Amino acid sequence: MAAAMPVRQQPGVTGGRRAWRRGLASLLDFWRRFRKNRLAVVGGAVVLLVIAMGVLAPWIAPHDPTQADFFRRFRPPVWMEGGSWEHPLGTDQLGRDILSRIIWGARASLTVGAIVILIATTVGVSMGLISGYYGGRVDAFIQRVVDVLLSFPYLVLAIGLMAVMGPGFSNMVLALVYKEWVTPCRVVRGEVLAAKRQEYVEAARAVGAGDAHIMWREILPNVLSSVIVVATLRVAWVILMEASLSFLGLGVQPPTPAWGSMVAAGREYIFQAWWLGTFPGLAILVTVLGINLLGEGLRDALDPRLGE
Amino acid sequence: MSAAYIINRFLQLIPVVFGVTLVVFALMYLTPGDPVEVIFAGESGATAEDLERYRRELGLDQPFHIQYLRFVIGLLQGDLGISLVQRQPVRDLLLSRLPATIELTAVAVLVSLIIAIPVGVVSAVQRYSTLDKLGTAGALLGVSMPDFWLGLVLMLLFGIHWGVLPISGRIPWGMEPQHITGLYLVDSVLTGDWPAFRAAVRHLILPAVTLGTSMAALTMRVTRSSMLEVVHQDYMTFARAKGLSGTQVVVRHGLRNALIPTVTVVSLNIGVLLGGNMIVETVFAWPGLGRLVVDSIYNRDYTVVQAAVLVYAVTYVTMNFLADLVYTLLNPKVRL
Numbered sequence: 001m002a003a004a005m006p007v008r009q010q011p012g013v014t015g016g017r018r019a020w021r022r023g024l025a026s027l028l029d030f031w032r033r034f035r036k037n038r039l040a041v042v043g044g045a046v047v048l049l050v051i052a053m054g055v056l057a058p059w060i061a062p063h064d065p066t067q068a069d070f071f072r073r074f075r076p077p078v079w080m081e082g083g084s085w086e087h088p089l090g091t092d093q094l095g096r097d098i099l100s101r102i103i104w105g106a107r108a109s110l111t112v113g114a115i116v117i118l119i120a121t122t123v124g125v126s127m128g129l130i131s132g133y134y135g136g137r138v139d140a141f142i143q144r145v146v147d148v149l150l151s152f153p154y155l156v157l158a159i160g161l162m163a164v165m166g167p168g169f170s171n172m173v174l175a176l177v178y179k180e181w182v183t184p185c186r187v188v189r190g191e192v193l194a195a196k197r198q199e200y201v202e203a204a205r206a207v208g209a210g211d212a213h214i215m216w217r218e219i220l221p222n223v224l225s226s227v228i229v230v231a232t233l234r235v236a237w238v239i240l241m242e243a244s245l246s247f248l249g250l251g252v253q254p255p256t257p258a259w260g261s262m263v264a265a266g267r268e269y270i271f272q273a274w275w276l277g278t279f280p281g282l283a284i285l286v287t288v289l290g291i292n293l294l295g296e297g298l299r300d301a302l303d304p305r306l307g308e
Numbered sequence: 309m310s311a312a313y314i315i316n317r318f319l320q321l322i323p324v325v326f327g328v329t330l331v332v333f334a335l336m337y338l339t340p341g342d343p344v345e346v347i348f349a350g351e352s353g354a355t356a357e358d359l360e361r362y363r364r365e366l367g368l369d370q371p372f373h374i375q376y377l378r379f380v381i382g383l384l385q386g387d388l389g390i391s392l393v394q395r396q397p398v399r400d401l402l403l404s405r406l407p408a409t410i411e412l413t414a415v416a417v418l419v420s421l422i423i424a425i426p427v428g429v430v431s432a433v434q435r436y437s438t439l440d441k442l443g444t445a446g447a448l449l450g451v452s453m454p455d456f457w458l459g460l461v462l463m464l465l466f467g468i469h470w471g472v473l474p475i476s477g478r479i480p481w482g483m484e485p486q487h488i489t490g491l492y493l494v495d496s497v498l499t500g501d502w503p504a505f506r507a508a509v510r511h512l513i514l515p516a517v518t519l520g521t522s523m524a525a526l527t528m529r530v531t532r533s534s535m536l537e538v539v540h541q542d543y544m545t546f547a548r549a550k551g552l553s554g555t556q557v558v559v560r561h562g563l564r565n566a567l568i569p570t571v572t573v574v575s576l577n578i579g580v581l582l583g584g585n586m587i588v589e590t591v592f593a594w595p596g597l598g599r600l601v602v603d604s605i606y607n608r609d610y611t612v613v614q615a616a617v618l619v620y621a622v623t624y625v626t627m628n629f630l631a632d633l634v635y636t637l638l639n640p641k642v643r644l
Contacts (some may be wrong), residue, residue: 148327151625152617155583160332160617164339194471244587247456248602263457267591268477274464282459289452295553 033301038078040297046290054106061100063087066255069095074273078306091277092265098275101257102283108169108258112242112251113235115173120180127181128188129215139189146182154179155244162250172251176238187230191223207280225302233295236288257290259284314633321629328621329383333376343610344368344575347392388615398615402597402636407490409596410476412589413520413581415493415512417574419520420527425570426564428531432539432566433558444529450525455584459518466514473514476593481508506552519584523577530573535566543640568638575631579624 034040053060072095083090091100126233127174131142149157161175168232196200196219247259253263259280266277344363348354363369367378378570382389388398431443466473478492485496485504493512496505538544539562549559586598593599597616604612 025364063601113542128311144323144327147324148331151324151328152331153579153583153624154587156579156617156620158588159583159601159605160613163610163613166340236452243454246458247454247587248590248605250605258377260454263454263460267456267460267463270460270463274468277457277460278464280455281460284454285449285452286456288454289448292452294447298644 022037022201032298036111037297039293043290043293047294050106050287053103055108057107061103065096065101065104065257077275089279092276098279102280105259106258108252109239109242113239114237116176116180117231117235119177121184124184125182125188125227127183129192132161132189132192133215143291149179149182167250177243183234184227187226188223188261191226192219195219195222211275227297232298236291239288317632321457324625329380332614332618335381336610343392390587391609391612393609405597405600409585411491412515415516416519419516420524424527425531428528429535431532432535447525449526450521455518455522456587456591458521459588462514474511475561475589478511478595483507505517515588515594519588523581526577527574531570538562538566571637572631575627578627582620
């Protein structure tokens, strides 16, 4: 991730009100740039829609997602012979409504994505700040840990950890956080190394500001836009990883609906019912695509130079 | 590239590999439950003394650092332990599955390059054209698509709906070519066993395309952006001024330079492929390393999981090391 952002504040130079006004102006400026990127706006709309779907699941899902009905197993989607509006996307091997399970499944994906990124970003940003700011042995130690974690392919480490810890929601969050914090850590460290030589840091130091103040109040606000962009784009990746683990039966456990495990059922009953895995997979694709479009739009709007 | 650079870069690997073995060992050590109980599961005749004796024999009564030391010494001697469930050396189990994974990964890389490089180059040369927009959209779709779902859709279409390609396994039973390398494509060519070759190719198509797609998307993006940087360089203008045709300029002068970042990205993303092949091998019942890991997790065969994770990590580290060397070799301006 590249260096300096154009939407930067120079702390300690102006009074509170002027700083606020300038903050608002740069936010409007950002929105004007973001709005021009139609694909990013579409991506943002998709993300909002999926979030709304997850939040409103109890009210908008037509059926109970875990309610089995053995008399209605493998009902096809509405447009096929034998399909009905009662189950627009058909039913699964236990007679559960696929549409309702997709709507509820949004919860699992979004929750894992949000929690993992929140924890990983907090840890990664802190480590990156400390590593870049202090340098020396602290930096060397943190970077060796990062190197070791980077030596494991992402999914391989997550699968290894899940094998040890056992399947389940909180274990999956932990298994993903173990490696995920490395990305924000590296991004922030790089930014801090560049920022350390900037005048505003030297100025803060000259007026007697402590290390913690310089790190959290002076440098962090200036690297925040990179962190936001990286966090957004990484949510997409974490959702893909969550779906992969659930597909392998190591993630969200039945009967809780999760898109990955629904695709796994589709693989199992591939000869009986194509719709079992096709629609949940499509939900993953649309969600991840939406987040990627939004993330790239944010990146371009926050730092137009990163565009190409 | 100086020998000192290579040695220095190689020495940097040592602490990393040490860390990797420590993490992998800790994974096994921290696993809840007793491996000896997994070994004797279902055997009613074993007494508590038997279990204790076996535990001592395996060294499981020793403290962490002694067990770790024994683990590392074993590794240096090529000993990856004994499978808890199948009761045979893990090394033999992994070696028997390795050719299937190598074959699938190699063909997937090939598929991804065949798709990505032409699309990336055309996208860059004809920037903002419909082709460019299609290519860029395709790449975005590729990185956003879960590979297990793409595999399922390909199976549904080509395997079940049209019935033109097989959807699972490596080759029909009884058609395996004579074992030379374990790579069916190579073995069947070496022995002139063309029916086996055809069958192996047919079985490879869907898994390789599935595995290669996300890699193709990443590679295409890098090829496009590095090609865009190259297109406006003075030497490209000069090549055109010399009277070379557009294709000659692009291939001989542009692509050669633009491929430097592409090579690096391909090598670095082998990690994505290694993770991906666990998924793809599970989807297509492909009898490789990834499938072995997933099966071993279900069977609680932790020594196999541990060894396989180690093999994956060491492969990944080695690929990164080679990527660095290749990058430096291709671009002498860089000394990483």
